[in-house]
Amino acid sequence: MSRHAAARETSQLDRRLEALNSATELASGVLPEEILAGVLQVLDRASSRRSLSGDHTVVGFFGATGSGKSSLFNAVSGEEIATAAVRRPTTTEPLAGIWGVQGSDALLDWLEVRKRHAAAPIKGFADDDTGLILLDLPDFDSTRAANREIVQRMVGLVDVLVWVLDPQKYADAAVHNDFLAPLSSHGAVTIVVLNQIDRLPEHEVRPVLESLTAILARDGLGKVQVLGASAVLGTGVDKVRAAIRQVAMQRKAMSQRLAADVTLAAARLAEASGLPTGGTTAAGGGTAAGATAAAKARLAGELAAAANVPLVVDAVARSYRLEATRRTGWPVTRWLARFRPDPLRRLNLRREGAKPELNRTSLPPAGAPEQARTDAAVREFAEAASAGAPG
Structure with missing residues (x-):
């Protein structure tokens, strides 16, 4: 095995061992102690074997x-x-x-x-x-x-x-x-x-x-x-x-052996967690339903509303219609349009030459209703995306 291949295999094994250790820490106090003890033995053996002789x-x-x-x-x-x-x-x-x-x-x-x-x-x-x-x-x-x-x-x-x-x-x-x-x-x-x-x-x-x-x-x-x-x-x-x-x-046997141990330990953790070990992702079988397109769209819509995005979009549309009238409308309508305020200017969103990071808008700051709406939207999205997963 070449040095590059050996280094790549070692790096991959490092990542898998770190992930298994993280999973074990997260499962502490949740999964049965005998399952966690077996996984900890795998981690301990891997650390000892790798430190002795490659x-x-x-x-x-x-x-x-x-x-x-x-x-x-x-x-x-x-x-x-x-x-x-x-x-x-x-x-x-x-x-x-x-x-x-x-x-x-x-x-x-x-x-x-x-x-x-x-x-x-x-x-x-x-x-x-x-x-x-x-x-x-x-x-x-x-x-x-x-x-x-x-x-x-x-x-x-x-x-x-x-x-x-x-x-x-x-x-x-x-x-x-x-x-x-x-x-x-x-x-x-x-x-x-x-x-x-x-x-x-x-x-x-x-x-x-x-x-x-x-x-x-x-x-x-x-x-x-x-x-x-x-x-x-x-x-x-x-x-x-x-x-x-x-x-x-x-000279791959040690890494292959330890990688197989990690695979087996991870499967036991998954089984104890109620997760399927065959790679299925069906909701209700211990796997999260996942973020669907509809759930993402609904979350984006709720967050946009809480951030006053619809108000800005409406102001942009009315501002460009007004500007179009001023440039291409009948003489009388062009004259009357001069007396109508620009919606974007009223929101302080249309200042030529101003730096965006220094320009304050007139949009109302998020209040309690907007924050509550944001919290509710995130919570509903999380519940929909994790439906079917174990506690």
Whole structure:
């Protein structure tokens, strides 16, 4: 990504975070505290993540028990970093594989990752300036509450989410309902890998991948990358590695992740406010009716009347008719017109050479009736424009 594109994306994220913060402040004391607490967590995470490191991309490997997550993590890394077991899950705390850019300690401290491994370079994968960090995480369906808590926390922190599924449980409601569907706005930073395709007959691999893609589309992740792989045989591992490398080299994952968090938080605020989240603007559905042309015209007319505009318009019309008579009328009417006062001069609005900012008119100042009329006009316009919006 070019420097200009990166700066533009950062500026846009700044504006969105500021807007979300303003919305949260306005909603304080109005919306439920649990909703506001969740939004404040998003703002706090965004501030912390951006202050730590923009040179690193954190990629988390998530999966169920038996999905081969750690084996795929090792296969992608090119070495046995994580301990993999056949019969039982062995990942009980996050493990980091680190490539390239130095200075990741503060970021990993924030992520609460104690186990760290400086991985050896892999040709065509993690260059010295990639700044890639891969995390092998506990199983999301672990029987240990502490493991599940780690996964829940990491789902909200990592820049890129790699979901490792297997042919037996790829349609499991636990991963789709609890994780993938709620994060449908995070498609740009999500990769789904169907591991263990070596356990399927060759003619079934494509139908299973298509089935998984269809399920993800129903979750709102229709554009997410879906890759097939076998950590045991090495099939498809290069494609998984290339997808991760591409994300790391673009250096957009952190901003995309935070932008998706803002989108999700804003949607929750809108839902709690009674506003529609699908972009509709129909009155009565939680969205203001808006300022119609008729309402604008009525407001303009009332304000003009309160400011004596009709009086000035009438004076202008009579003054120009009188001037026309003086110049083009019959001799007798021209002579009589000389004795008729000019309406504009009577209002002190027709003084040649006078500076408008120094010239006082004879228009009566706005009194209590005019001010009351103005207040009523503005109030009626505001009520008409906001009809249908929640309190």
